[in-house]
Amino acid sequence: MSIPVKDDEIDIVIGALHADLTSFMNAWRPIFTRFHLIIVKDPDLKEELRIPEGFNLDVYKKPDIDHVVGTSTSIIFSGYSCRYFGYLVSRKKYIVSVDDDCLPAKDNKGFLVDAVAQHITNLTTPATPFFFNTLYDPFTEGADFVRGYPFSLRSGVTCALSCGLWHNLADYDAPTQALKPEERNSRYVDAVLTVPAKTLMPISGINIAFNRDAVGPALLPCLRLAGEGKFRWETMEDIWSGMCVKVICDHLGLGVKTGLPYVWRNDRGDAIASLRKEWEGVKMMEEVVPFFQLVRLPQEATTAEDCVVEVANAVKEKLGPKDPMFARTAKAMLDWVKLWKSVGVSSYSPGA
Amino acid sequence: MATVSPTPLLKDELDIVIPTIRNLDFLEMWRPFFQPYHLIIVQDGDPSKVIKVPEGFDYELYNRNDINRILGPKASCISFKDSACRCFGYMVSKKKYIYTIDDDCFVAKDPSGKDINALEQHIKNLLCPSTPFFFNTLYDPYRDGADFVRGYPFSLREGVPTAVSHGLWLNIPDYDAPTQLVKPLERNTRYVDAIMSIPKGTLFPMCGMNLAFNRELIGPAMYFGLMGDGQPIGRYDDMWAGWCTKVICDHLGLGVKTGLPYIWHSKASNPFVNLKKEYKGIYWQEELIPFFQSVTLPKDCTTVQKCYIEISKQVKAKLSKVDDYFNKLADAMVTWIEAWDELNPSVAKSAELPNGAAK
Numbered sequence: 001m002s003i004p005v006k007d008d009e010i011d012i013v014i015g016a017l018h019a020d021l022t023s024f025m026n027a028w029r030p031i032f033t034r035f036h037l038i039i040v041k042d043p044d045l046k047e048e049l050r051i052p053e054g055f056n057l058d059v060y061k062k063p064d065i066d067h068v069v070g071t072s073t074s075i076i077f078s079g080y081s082c083r084y085f086g087y088l089v090s091r092k093k094y095i096v097s098v099d100d101d102c103l104p105a106k107d108n109k110g111f112l113v114d115a116v117a118q119h120i121t122n123l124t125t126p127a128t129p130f131f132f133n134t135l136y137d138p139f140t141e142g143a144d145f146v147r148g149y150p151f152s153l154r155s156g157v158t159c160a161l162s163c164g165l166w167h168n169l170a171d172y173d174a175p176t177q178a179l180k181p182e183e184r185n186s187r188y189v190d191a192v193l194t195v196p197a198k199t200l201m202p203i204s205g206i207n208i209a210f211n212r213d214a215v216g217p218a219l220l221p222c223l224r225l226a227g228e229g230k231f232r233w234e235t236m237e238d239i240w241s242g243m244c245v246k247v248i249c250d251h252l253g254l255g256v257k258t259g260l261p262y263v264w265r266n267d268r269g270d271a272i273a274s275l276r277k278e279w280e281g282v283k284m285m286e287e288v289v290p291f292f293q294l295v296r297l298p299q300e301a302t303t304a305e306d307c308v309v310e311v312a313n314a315v316k317e318k319l320g321p322k323d324p325m326f327a328r329t330a331k332a333m334l335d336w337v338k339l340w341k342s343v344g345v346s347s348y349s350p351g352a
Numbered sequence: 353m354a355t356v357s358p359t360p361l362l363k364d365e366l367d368i369v370i371p372t373i374r375n376l377d378f379l380e381m382w383r384p385f386f387q388p389y390h391l392i393i394v395q396d397g398d399p400s401k402v403i404k405v406p407e408g409f410d411y412e413l414y415n416r417n418d419i420n421r422i423l424g425p426k427a428s429c430i431s432f433k434d435s436a437c438r439c440f441g442y443m444v445s446k447k448k449y450i451y452t453i454d455d456d457c458f459v460a461k462d463p464s465g466k467d468i469n470a471l472e473q474h475i476k477n478l479l480c481p482s483t484p485f486f487f488n489t490l491y492d493p494y495r496d497g498a499d500f501v502r503g504y505p506f507s508l509r510e511g512v513p514t515a516v517s518h519g520l521w522l523n524i525p526d527y528d529a530p531t532q533l534v535k536p537l538e539r540n541t542r543y544v545d546a547i548m549s550i551p552k553g554t555l556f557p558m559c560g561m562n563l564a565f566n567r568e569l570i571g572p573a574m575y576f577g578l579m580g581d582g583q584p585i586g587r588y589d590d591m592w593a594g595w596c597t598k599v600i601c602d603h604l605g606l607g608v609k610t611g612l613p614y615i616w617h618s619k620a621s622n623p624f625v626n627l628k629k630e631y632k633g634i635y636w637q638e639e640l641i642p643f644f645q646s647v648t649l650p651k652d653c654t655t656v657q658k659c660y661i662e663i664s665k666q667v668k669a670k671l672s673k674v675d676d677y678f679n680k681l682a683d684a685m686v687t688w689i690e691a692w693d694e695l696n697p698s699v700a701k702s703a704e705l706p707n708g709a710a711k
Contacts, residue, residue, distance in 0.1 A: 108463065131641065132556035134518065134610055135525065135540065142542055144535065147528040148557025148591040150641045151634060163489065170490060173502040180499065185490070187497055191544040199551035201487035202503025232502065239503035258489050285505040289486065 002139070003124040010120065011092040011212075013038045015083030017230055018100050019047035026052055027103045031114050038086040040065075042230075044078045060085060068343055074332040075339065079230055080205060081221035081237050087212065088344050094123055095216075096209040098164075098263055099232070105167045105262040108188040118261035119162045119209035122192055126156025127255020129197040136191040136259070156194075160215040160254035161245055164207035165189070169265040171204040173282060174233040177271035192259040197250045200292055203242020206232060207263045210245075217340040218248045218304045222332035225280050226325070231269040236281040240329070243292045248307040251297040284325075291319055308337050359476050363388040366449040366475070369441035373397040374455060379406050381458050385469050389451075392441040394419075397433055414440060426694075429687040434580025436589030438560070442567060442574050443692050449478060450571070451564040456619035460522045463543050473547075473613035474517045474564035481511025482549040482607020491546040491611070511549075515570040515606040516597060519562035520544075521617040526559045528587075528634065529627035532620070547611035552602045555644055558594020562615045565597075569606055571696075572656045573597040575688040577681060584677050585636070586629030592681075595644040600659040603649045632675075639674045643667075657689050664689075 012035050014021075021039070025032070029052075037057035041049055043065060051059070065077050065085050077085045083097055096119050105113045125139040131153050138145045138154070145154050169177075170185040177183075195201055210219060223240035232238075249256050295314050301307045312333035319326035368389050370376065373396045379386060383406070391411035395403050399415035419440050420427045430440045435454065442450055451471055460468045480494045486508050493500040493509070500509055525540040550556050565574060573596050576589035601608050647666055653659040664685035671678035 132550055132554050132610075134520065134556060134559065136544060142538065142540065144525070144527060144531050144538065146557050147526050147531075147559070147587065147630075148594075148637070149528075150637050152638050153641075165489065170499070171502050172499060173504075176499050176502075183497065183499070185497065187545055189491060189544060189546040190542055191546060195487055196551050196554035198553050199487050201489055202501050204489065204502065236503065242503075258487075282506060285503060286507055289505045289508075 002121060005094065005120055005124055007034045008036070009093045010035050010116070011038055011086070011090040011095050012036070012116065013040070013083050013086035013090060013095050013097045014100055015080055015086070015097075016041045016049055016100055017045065017079065017082075019045055020050045021100060022050055022052050024100050024103070025055065029054070030112075031104060031116050035116065036092070038090055040077070040082045040086045042079055042082045060089065069339060074328065074335045075221055076224060077221060079228060080232070080235055081224070083205075084219065084221040087216060087219055088340065090212060093211065093213050094120060094209065095212050096120070097205070099206045099265070101266045101268050102166070102206060102263040103266065105264040107262075108190060113261050113263075115164060115207065115261035115263055119164065122162035122257045122260075123159050123209060123211055125159065127159035127194040127257055128153065128156045129194050129250070129255050132196060133193075136193040137257070140192065157253050157255045158211065158214060159194075159257050160211045160249050161203070161256045162209040163203055163256065163258040164209075164261045164263060165259065166204075166206055166265040167262050169267055171206055171232060171265075172271075174271045174274040175282065177233060178275055181271065188262065189259065192257050195246070195256045195258055200243060200246055200289065201258065202239050203245065203256075204232075205238025205241070206265065207261070214252075214254055215245060215249065215304050216344060217308055217337055218245045220244060220308065220333055220336045222336055223325070223329045225284070227280060229274065231274055233269070233271060233274050236284060239281075239285070240288070243288065244308065244311055247292055247295055247297070247311065248304060251301065251307055252304070284323075287319060287322055291315070305337050305340065308333055312337075359472050360479070361388055362449060362475055365447055366451060367392050367441070367445040367447040368471075369394065369438055369445065369450055369452040370455060371396055371435040371438035371441070372403060372455045373401075375403060376405050376455060378455050378458060379409060383408070385459070385471050389471075390447070392445055394438050394441045396435060396437045414444070423691050426687050426691040429575070429578070429684040429691065431576065431579040431583070431589065432581040434583075434586055434589065435560070436576035436579040439574055439576040439593070439688075442571055443695055445567060448566065448568050449475070449564065450567050452560060453615065454561045454617075456617065457521070457561055458616040458618055460614045460616040462614075468613050468615070470519060470562060470613035470615050471564075474519060477517035477547055477609045477612075478514050478564060478566055480514065482514045482609055483508065483511045484549045484552040484602070484607050487551055488548075491548045492609075495547065512605050512607050513566070513569060514609055515566050515601050516558075516608040517564040518556075518558055518608065518610040519564070519613045519615060520611065521559075521561060522614045524617040524620045526561065526617070529623045529630050530634070532623035532626065536620075536623070543614065544611065547609050550598070550608045550610055555595055555598055555641065556608075556610065558590050558597065560590030560593070561617060562613070563590070570597055570601060570656055572660055572689055572692045573600045575660070575685060578677075578684050584675070585632045587626060588630070588633040588637075591633070591637070595640065596660065596663055599644055599647050599649070599663065600656055603653065603659055604656070636674060639671065643670055657693065660689055661686060
């Protein structure tokens with residue numbers, strides 16, 4: 001049932017927020033080694049990157065980013081947003097992206113999870129967003145559509161986005177992690193499921209994969225919290241991007257899956273220290289969610305680029321008046337589309 | 353937040369409704385878990401047959417004669433020769449919660465080999481809120497070891513009351529006849545350790561094999577339709593109830609959960625027999641799904657009964673062109689509500705939700 005995919009159709013994009021990627025890369029070596037990697041160095045990182053030998057990769061640093069996008073831009077590729085530069089310059093159909101503080105996880109039988117393979121399986125088997133299957137992914141081995149599932153909906157739609165999960169440090173916000181400092185996620189939920197159409201969710205950027213041809217420009221580095229920092233619970237850029245992608249996928253009739261694969265996320269940072277920065281992000285969601293629940297895209301928007309423009313205009317109109325941050329975000333989204341059209345589709349190779 | 357206290361038994365607040373035509377031997381395996389509870393047994397088929405109930409269970413049993421006697425002419429809404437008759441048990445129950453299970457469902461084991469107390473898990477699911485307005489990627493946020501993820505709005509973290517807990521099955525999966533014919537040997541061996549809220553606006557196929565619900569919140573919506581003897585369709589009873597229930601839950605701001613607990617489904621029914629029962633349903637559902645997806649209920653439908661009557665009007669208006677069966681079904685839906693209110697006069701009033709709850 002799945003579309004056969006060659007290794008050279010896949011890019012693995014890593015945003016390097018840490019200079020020493022040695023243990024990260026070595027841990028992922030058995031899984032990553034077949035693929036081309038794009039490593040984007042956080043422009044704020046001063047030290048030289050340390051990357052072990054034996055990988056097929058391209059590394060992009062601040063000068064490369066500046067060269068491509070110019071030094072004055074409303075889009076700031078710093079911190080976790082640096083990986084979007086990798087999405088921009090990739091020319092592959094599928095992108096898999098994990099944070100550089102994540103390692104391969106183990107499944108419930110103790111075997112190492114090949115997160116790339118699972119993401120690709122998710123992206124190359126249909127999604128089923130129009131009716132919920134109670135046995136979850138009907139295309140997985142040993143499962144199927146249940147009684148009562150309409151036959152006309154069984155061929156499904158293209159899956160454009162695959163959202164994985166995390167063992168050990170779950171992707172909680174700072175208040176939640178601060179209240180439960182010892183809590184670690186050890187539950188292995190052996191399921192992949194399609195997130196229903198019109199249902200919104202927080203899409204974490206820690207462990208995702210997507211069909212770049214279908215939705216590339218819809219993953220966007222456009223919302224920056226004033227206090228954005230170098231820990232996930234000090235950002236909302238991926239959550240914002242994820243809301244845009246989901247709304248766009250729903251409009252374009254594409255699917256979003258969630259569940260497997262898991263990655264193991266290292267303990268890092270202090271939730272309590274991040275609390276004071278995070279309040280802005282937490283407050284922001286209260287405005288953002290109703291906006292995305294109500295936003296409607298016109299029928300004429302038939303590409304991801306068109307959809308991003310429509311969402312940006314709606315953001316400017318409806319959210320802009322509430323907070324200048326949204327007005328900046330809307331502008332950044334329009335600039336992102338322009339950038340995507342000029343850089344994202346033409347040929348480009350990294351500077352020396 | 354997850355509590356540390358044990359799950360309450362609710363033995364005086366929950367009835368277990370079991371439809372049967374065979375025998376109730378399966379109850380022996382469930383004894384450790386079911387014995388504290390009152391059982392309502394709805395005997396389908398030949399009323400002159402005597403159904404043996406294992407010793408030590410507290411139960412009431414209704415056969416077709418009882419149903420006719422209690423409901424009089426309204427008994428026409430209760431299916432004959434189909435497990436859909438179980439909904440009579442929901443109607444006569446006086447308890448707040450119902451758990452219904454098929455007589456070929458046994459205790460399953462979790463991955464550690466421990467017997468699963470399905471009823472306890474259902475009670476946990478029903479007592480704890482649902483979160484249908486925004487999907488939590490770590491599934492049930494109230495479970496031990498889980499929580500709401502980053503980006504989940506705080507204003508939605510209290511959740512809404514849970515009306516339905518839909519459990520799953522290991523071993524024989526609940527497939528339709530065509531799928532059974534293609535994959536007769538497939539067994540569900542995957543234990544998915546999750547409970548999740550089915551999002552608002554999303555329909556699902558509700559299976560009645562392992563199902564619990566809050567009767568006070570949603571009872572009247574759990575009508576299992578006209579199936580079996582004299583009817584053109586079978587094996588769509590729970591589906592029909594599930595679509596009506598989900599539309600009403602969405603309208604009233606109630607939650608529906610699916611996932612744990614698992615039971616062990618032991619008996620594969622004959623796929624050729626199933627095909628005969630289902631075949632109309634398979635092509636009717638192509639009309640039914642768009643119908644339910646587009647049903648809107650007016651604001652003044654603030655009780656389950658009002659919602660249900662409204663749906664029956666829309667069924668008559670929009671589905672009678674699919675088949676005259678839907679005319680009869682719409683009438684039966686009204687009869688069901690009349691019967692329900694007659695048998696449950698005090699509950700009819702208390703089913704009204706506080707103002708503002710209807711969307």
